[in-house]
Amino acid sequence: MELKIAKTDLQNKKNEAKISIDEVLRQYKEENRHIFYFDGQNTHKDMQKAQNTIQKAGYRVQLNEVRYGLDEHNYIYEIHII
Template identity: 40%
Template sequence: MMELKAARTELNAKPKTISVEKIEKELEKDGQKIFYFDRENSHKDLMEMVEHFEEKGYSVYFREIRYGLDENDYLYEVHILA
């Protein structure tokens, strides 16, 4: 199954990966969750993840968040609700 890169917690750190299965387990436990993904993810992979959860009946809100002036200062926020 698909693996995505979670947003890094430090600028020079390497992003950690998270699987769609792990996301599903967290949603089963909590019912909803906000995930932050690194800019190194391809937009296509993120859209596939959004479609995956929408097909399972979840509401998914996806947006790009800019946190600085540099064009590389952004990450993706995905809010998934049951």
């Protein structure tokens, strides 16, 4: 499963980088990275699948929606692996 990574620049419309769950786990283990941000265009169902996949790998996971504006569509997903 591949998920879209959150954009780092709101002006850049081309940034559609993707990352797999295996790559997320690799970065967690090797680079000691605990927090990952994903684009709001990912479906909530896909984010829950990602959360369950990481939990099945033996990790605790917190999934959040992070709002960055007043519009209801201005949000990204945050996955925090503990």
